Amino acid sequence: MAINLIEPESLLPVNGIRLAAISAGIKKNQSDDLVLIELAENSQCAAVFTQNKFCAAPVTVAKKHLQMKPPRYLLINSGNANAGTGKQGMQDALNTCALVARQSGCDIEAVLPFSTGVIGENLPVHKIESALPTLHEQLFDDNWLGAGRGIMTTDTKLKAISRQIEIQGKVITVTGLSKGAGMIQPNMATMLAYIATDVAIDNDLLQQCLISAVNSSFNAITVDSDTSTNDACVLMATGLAGNEVITQENADYQKLSKVIGEVCMYLAQAIIRDAEGATKFVTLQVNSASSVKDARQVAFTVAHSPLVKTALFASDPNWGRILAAVGRAGIDFDINKIQIFLGDICIVSNGGRDAAYTEEQGQKVMNQEEITIRIELHTGEQSACIWTSDLSYDYVKINSEYRS
Amino acid sequence: MAINLIEPESLLPVNGIRLAAISAGIKKNQSDDLVLIELAENSQCAAVFTQNKFCAAPVTVAKKHLQMKPPRYLLINSGNANAGTGKQGMQDALNTCALVARQSGCDIEAVLPFSTGVIGENLPVHKIESALPTLHEQLFDDNWLGAGRGIMTTDTKLKAISRQIEIQGKVITVTGLSKGAGMIQPNMATMLAYIATDVAIDNDLLQQCLISAVNSSFNAITVDSDTSTNDACVLMATGLAGNEVITQENADYQKLSKVIGEVCMYLAQAIIRDAEGATKFVTLQVNSASSVKDARQVAFTVAHSPLVKTALFASDPNWGRILAAVGRAGIDFDINKIQIFLGDICIVSNGGRDAAYTEEQGQKVMNQEEITIRIELHTGEQSACIWTSDLSYDYVKINSEYRS
Numbered sequence: 075m076a077i078n079l080i081e082p083e084s085l086l087p088v089n090g091i092r093l094a095a096i097s098a099g100i101k102k103n104q105s106d107d108l109v110l111i112e113l114a115e116n117s118q119c120a121a122v123f124t125q126n127k128f129c130a131a132p133v134t135v136a137k138k139h140l141q142m143k144p145p146r147y148l149l150i151n152s153g154n155a156n157a158g159t160g161k162q163g164m165q166d167a168l169n170t171c172a173l174v175a176r177q178s179g180c181d182i183e184a185v186l187p188f189s190t191g192v193i194g195e196n197l198p199v200h201k202i203e204s205a206l207p208t209l210h211e212q213l214f215d216d217n218w219l220g221a222g223r224g225i226m227t228t229d230t231k232l233k234a235i236s237r238q239i240e241i242q243g244k245v246i247t248v249t250g251l252s253k254g255a256g257m258i259q260p261n262m263a264t265m266l267a268y269i270a271t272d273v274a275i276d277n278d279l280l281q282q283c284l285i286s287a288v289n290s291s292f293n294a295i296t297v298d299s300d301t302s303t304n305d306a307c308v309l310m311a312t313g314l315a316g317n318e319v320i321t322q323e324n325a326d327y328q329k330l331s332k333v334i335g336e337v338c339m340y341l342a343q344a345i346i347r348d349a350e351g352a353t354k355f356v357t358l359q360v361n362s363a364s365s366v367k368d369a370r371q372v373a374f375t376v377a378h379s380p381l382v383k384t385a386l387f388a389s390d391p392n393w394g395r396i397l398a399a400v401g402r403a404g405i406d407f408d409i410n411k412i413q414i415f416l417g418d419i420c421i422v423s424n425g426g427r428d429a430a431y432t433e434e435q436g437q438k439v440m441n442q443e444e445i446t447i448r449i450e451l452h453t454g455e456q457s458a459c460i461w462t463s464d465l466s467y468d469y470v471k472i473n474s475e476y477r478s
Numbered sequence: 479m480a481i482n483l484i485e486p487e488s489l490l491p492v493n494g495i496r497l498a499a500i501s502a503g504i505k506k507n508q509s510d511d512l513v514l515i516e517l518a519e520n521s522q523c524a525a526v527f528t529q530n531k532f533c534a535a536p537v538t539v540a541k542k543h544l545q546m547k548p549p550r551y552l553l554i555n556s557g558n559a560n561a562g563t564g565k566q567g568m569q570d571a572l573n574t575c576a577l578v579a580r581q582s583g584c585d586i587e588a589v590l591p592f593s594t595g596v597i598g599e600n601l602p603v604h605k606i607e608s609a610l611p612t613l614h615e616q617l618f619d620d621n622w623l624g625a626g627r628g629i630m631t632t633d634t635k636l637k638a639i640s641r642q643i644e645i646q647g648k649v650i651t652v653t654g655l656s657k658g659a660g661m662i663q664p665n666m667a668t669m670l671a672y673i674a675t676d677v678a679i680d681n682d683l684l685q686q687c688l689i690s691a692v693n694s695s696f697n698a699i700t701v702d703s704d705t706s707t708n709d710a711c712v713l714m715a716t717g718l719a720g721n722e723v724i725t726q727e728n729a730d731y732q733k734l735s736k737v738i739g740e741v742c743m744y745l746a747q748a749i750i751r752d753a754e755g756a757t758k759f760v761t762l763q764v765n766s767a768s769s770v771k772d773a774r775q776v777a778f779t780v781a782h783s784p785l786v787k788t789a790l791f792a793s794d795p796n797w798g799r800i801l802a803a804v805g806r807a808g809i810d811f812d813i814n815k816i817q818i819f820l821g822d823i824c825i826v827s828n829g830g831r832d833a834a835y836t837e838e839q840g841q842k843v844m845n846q847e848e849i850t851i852r853i854e855l856h857t858g859e860q861s862a863c864i865w866t867s868d869l870s871y872d873y874v875k876i877n878s879e880y881r882s
Binding site: 125126127128129155157158159160161162163192193194378380381384385387388390392393394395397398400401402403406407409422424425426427465466467469470471473474475 | 529530531532533559561562563564565566567596597598782784785788789791792794796797798799801802804805806807810811813826828829830831869870871873874875877878879
């Protein structure tokens with residue numbers, strides 16, 4: 075059902091990164107549910123995490139470990155979020171790190187844990203323990219596709235991309251994965267995303283590069299306004315590409331930042347294209363706002379409106395619902411100046427339906443799988459763009475049957 | 479499908495109020511869609527309206543007229559919201575007032591117009607004009623049930639109630655109507671509600687009484703977070719009960735305020751019981767908060783979560799989704815102190831699933847039609863209570879087929 079989302083047939087290895095995936099029996103359906111990512115020594119690592127107050131135990135542990143040591147291993151399980159699990163959850167997350175550390179001979183703080191899946195059930199640590207030796211043996215640099223599949227939950231398609239650029243005459247590879255289809259309104263990072271590159275770069279700049287990329291990609295998508303307890307986005311840089319370490323915001327940094335931004339955007343939009351029950355890929359573009367905050371507020375209000383989302387599902391050009399959502403967004407504007415467009419068609423101007431608008435024009439846009447709603451507030455010069463999906467029978471079906 | 483909502487078999491007339499309902503052909507299905515309410519001379523009238531920036535033309539006109547003259551007539555149509563209709567919409571709303579004024583010999587400013595239905599289509603004023611003479615002839619004081627049916631749109635049940643109290647030895651009657659089932663998150667007033675009493679009361683006190691009642695009733699319900707363009711709640715007092723005019727916040731005022739509050743609460747909850755596609759009536763009680771604002775924010779965040787709403791629809795005690803919604807509500811609390819209850823069952827304490835909780839206990843609560851989710855924040859002494867419905871296949875069905 076994913077909208078114009080094609081799985082990659084192959085992904086480019088990143089020098090210094092090895093990956094493995096296995097079925098440890100955490101998911102009920104025997105598909106891969108445990109992934110190990112190994113980073114070469116001296117790699118840099120940046121990350122952003124959920125701002126949900128009830129963040130999962132692995133998020134708390136990963137944030138702490140990241141401040142203590144450069145990571146050598148990322149251990150990711152799907153099928154169980156290890157969230158809402160209290161003290162036991164913290165102990166379980168630490169135990170899995172200790173198991174990886176013992177297996178590989180690194181410090182426990184060099185292991186970052188990640189979990190995704192059902193909230194509130196204890197992590198089956200013994201299953202992870204049994205699977206670890208085989209998992210460790212299967213670490214290969216060309217296993218990105220396997221790792222991508224291993225982190226999936228309600229995703230129907232693998233979300234991954236590789237890009238290459240040249241910096242200082244050296245080929246730089248960037249390969250990234252993401253997962254997520256529901257409980258999606260990123261607030262900082264979202265769901266799980268792992269991006270690796272072999273570029274050599276200073277760690278502060280790497281973090282800056284990630285935050286900038288995430289703000290306009292993962293932090294600009296929403297399926298259902300529900301920010302997960304487990305969101306994390308990690309950007310790894312092994313430094314093995316042979317370039318001189320990037321330590322300033324120079325042209326090399328800009329070039330890198332651009333490609334990281336593009337990879338994050340692809341991975342974020344892929345989540346919307348594969349959103350639970352989605353039949354439409356919807357772009358909300360809010361322009362001429364007095365602030366980015368206002369523009370985002372209008373965009374998210376429209377994107378979260380169940381009435382707008384069900385009209386999109388029905389391919390119904392019920393523009394009154396868009397107008398009503400804009401009107402309740404809580405920001406100031408002149409209703410006689412604001413304009414709303416469905417694709418290129420002006421639907422609202424002068425405080426009501428645009429004089430030239432016809433239902434046929436609106437229907438033509440609504441019949442498309444990819445729809446842009448553009449709102450011109452005419453209160454300033456700022457803008458924001460976000461992406462969302464529609465609300466279908468299948469969203470209700472998937473989420474009312476998730477645990478059964 | 480409405481949850482424990484029984485239509486009244488009769489309603490008590492209010493001395494000084496006459497009502498009529500007719501099919502003017504605005505709705506496609508020939509059911510009544512035009513209602514006229516007549517107030518005795520010297521009646522007082524209080525009202526609150528939607529805060530949606532794109533408020534409908536009749537809302538703008540009604541607010542203006544209310545400031546100019548005591549109203550004698552309320553003209554209400556269903557089937558067309560006269561919203562998003564620009565200058566033509568304003569002219570149409572004014573024209574309908576002029577028609578009523580001419581018919582009845584009152585000033586145009588003594589007529590308040592109200593509309594509910596599809597947004598963005600022009601009001602068929604000629605149909606209203608043709609229907610007005612018959613409508614006017616059919617004004618009777620015992621026609622509350624007919625008027626209640628005439629303002630319905632996607633409502634499946636009539637929402638109405640009568641109550642009587644005694645003030646200064648005089649019997650005071652209060653009868654009220656409401657309509658609404660979708661596009662429901664009141665912000666000030668909501669949808670349409672009309673409450674009349676024959677009490678004699680000062681107009682400022684009447685407005686104060688209404689605002690107080692609305693804040694804890696209509697402003698505390700949500701179906702889908704969508705604030706309508708047409709929301710209005712009107713409280714009329716004809717002053718014909720024979721009591722001395724209430725001019726102070728004395729015991730009489732408290733008694734009246736209490737019954738008005740109860741009537742508003744019944745009418746507001748009736749909207750949730752009849753919410754589009756609803757199979758559950760859900761109470762969100764947030765206690766021990768540092769402010770009412772915080773408590774309401776947590777309550778509405780949980781109430782709007784599509785994941786919580788679909789779990790409620792599925793009768794799935796997926797308490798992790800409640801925990802995740804509380805965690806993203808954007809307010810400060812200690813996750814180790816907060817407690818969440820499903821009915822009387824503690825589901826979350828000490829940062830995770832309560833040690834004594836069992837799935838069977840949760841399932842038993844979730845199987846009920848009326849469910850209370852109680853959240854103890856332990857950050858202060860304020861609280862808030864709101865009501866909402868679940869998210870079902872039928873909500874999607876109703877809202878994707880509304881215009882077809």
